[in-house]
Amino acid sequence: MIVARQKPIEEIVEMTQAFHKLLVVGCKGCVTVCNVGGAKEVAILASALRISGKRNGREVVVGEHTLERQCDPEYVDELKDILEDYEAVVSIACGVGPQFIAERYPAVRVFPGVNTQFMGGAEEHGIWSERCAGCGTCVVHYFGGVCPIARCSKSLLNGPCGGSNNGKCEISNDVDCIWDIIVTRMMEQGRLKELIEFKPPKSWATARDGGPRRMIREELVE
Amino acid sequence: MTDFKPQIIAFYCSNCASSAATIAEGMKKSLPENIRTVHVPCSGRIETLHLLKPFEEGVDGVYVAGCQEDSCQYISGISKAARRVEQVKKILESIGIEPERIDVFNLSAGKGDAFVDTALEMTEKLRALGPMNPA
Ligand code: SF4
Ligand code: SF4
Numbered sequence: 001m002i003v004a005r006q007k008p009i010e011e012i013v014e015m016t017q018a019f020h021k022l023l024v025v026g027c028k029g030c031v032t033v034c035n036v037g038g039a040k041e042v043a044i045l046a047s048a049l050r051i052s053g054k055r056n057g058r059e060v061v062v063g064e065h066t067l068e069r070q071c072d073p074e075y076v077d078e079l080k081d082i083l084e085d086y087e088a089v090v091s092i093a094c095g096v097g098p099q100f101i102a103e104r105y106p107a108v109r110v111f112p113g114v115n116t117q118f119m120g121g122a123e124e125h126g127i128w129s130e131r132c133a134g135c136g137t138c139v140v141h142y143f144g145g146v147c148p149i150a151r152c153s154k155s156l157l158n159g160p161c162g163g164s165n166n167g168k169c170e171i172s173n174d175v176d177c178i179w180d181i182i183v184t185r186m187m188e189q190g191r192l193k194e195l196i197e198f199k200p201p202k203s204w205a206t207a208r209d210g211g212p213r214r215m216i217r218e219e220l221v222e
Numbered sequence: 223m224t225d226f227k228p229q230i231i232a233f234y235c236s237n238c239a240s241s242a243a244t245i246a247e248g249m250k251k252s253l254p255e256n257i258r259t260v261h262v263p264c265s266g267r268i269e270t271l272h273l274l275k276p277f278e279e280g281v282d283g284v285y286v287a288g289c290q291e292d293s294c295q296y297i298s299g300i301s302k303a304a305r306r307v308e309q310v311k312k313i314l315e316s317i318g319i320e321p322e323r324i325d326v327f328n329l330s331a332g333k334g335d336a337f338v339d340t341a342l343e344m345t346e347k348l349r350a351l352g353p354m355n356p357a
Pocket of ligand 2: 131132133134135136137138139140147148149150
């Protein structure tokens with residue numbers, strides 16, 4: 001999933017203060033799963049904005065709506081009638097959400113209510129970590145099912161570097177050296193020698209380095 | 223400001239706080255009239271939003287009265303409630319509101335005195351803070 005973190009509420013209050021009718025829009029996708037942008041969080045943020053308005057003697061109307069997904073135009077369309085009653089939107093989906101809303105409704109001001117962090121998963125309830133950097137050509141099978149691009153601080157494909165220290169990365173003792181984990185796993189699988197086999201350099205043309213990406217699936221396009 | 227009567231919503235766990243209330247009644251002690259109570263089967267059921275809504279309606283303070291940490295019959299009810307109160311404190315603080323306007327208390331079923339004292343303590347604290355919203 002895409003993991004996000006709520007923006008400090010004071011920041012949201014500040015960026016929206018010129019507006020008196022706000023619609024907080026959530027998303028039932030990734031951000032619901034990471035407890036930051038679903039219907040529950042929409043209600044909490046909307047309530048906090050109302051409380052803040054009242055306290056500061058400002059009239060603010062704050063509406064609440066949660067879409068199935070904000071990254072699909074057919075769901076974003078659902079806002080058409082609702083938006084007539086509002087001046088601005090606070091989207092608490094990942095960064096895709098506010099952009100899709102702004103694109104579909106160019107006359108409406110749209111603010112991001114969360115800071116999108118990474119593609120990852122839940123280690124346990126309340127703890128998430130990064131797993132994929134979207135390089136466009138997955139190679140985790142070479143590395144015991146572990147992604148060194150997303151999980152090595154230097155994205156090394158031929159680690160570990162000299163900073164690996166007792167299983168920890170040189171940037172912090174709180175960060176595992178993923179190459180320590182990769183080597184251990186390859187040893188456990190009896191595949192250590194595969195790590196020294198020659199592989200041609202990875203092409204980064206499919207990653208962000210090749211410019212903004214777009215994908216067309218001819219069989220799906222109508 | 224001396225005649226300011228803070229309006230307070232108190233969430234009570236039916237297992238301990240409500241029994242404490244019955245005992246307090248027996249002792250002819252009752253809650254001050256500025257406190258409105260909401261009884262819940264377990265304080266763990268109280269969500270962050272439940273704690274925020276009264277502030278949205280303009281009350282001056284909110285508190286949760288639940289069991290002692292080790293006597294919640296649903297194991298973790300009161301510690302869940304305490305975590306949510308903490309979250310609401312952070313939210314209030316982030317919008318420039320005194321976090322002391324919300325609190326959590328651990329009561330025991332047998333303690334009628336503590337039940338009323340909690341209410342008085344909260345009332346005094348809020349009286350010192352003054353009204354939540356401009357008149
Ligand atoms: S808008 Fe973002 S958070 Fe919502 S489903 Fe799409 S990718 Fe996930
Ligand atoms: S190799 Fe590329 S696609 Fe695969 S997990 Fe790593 S960053 Fe993601």
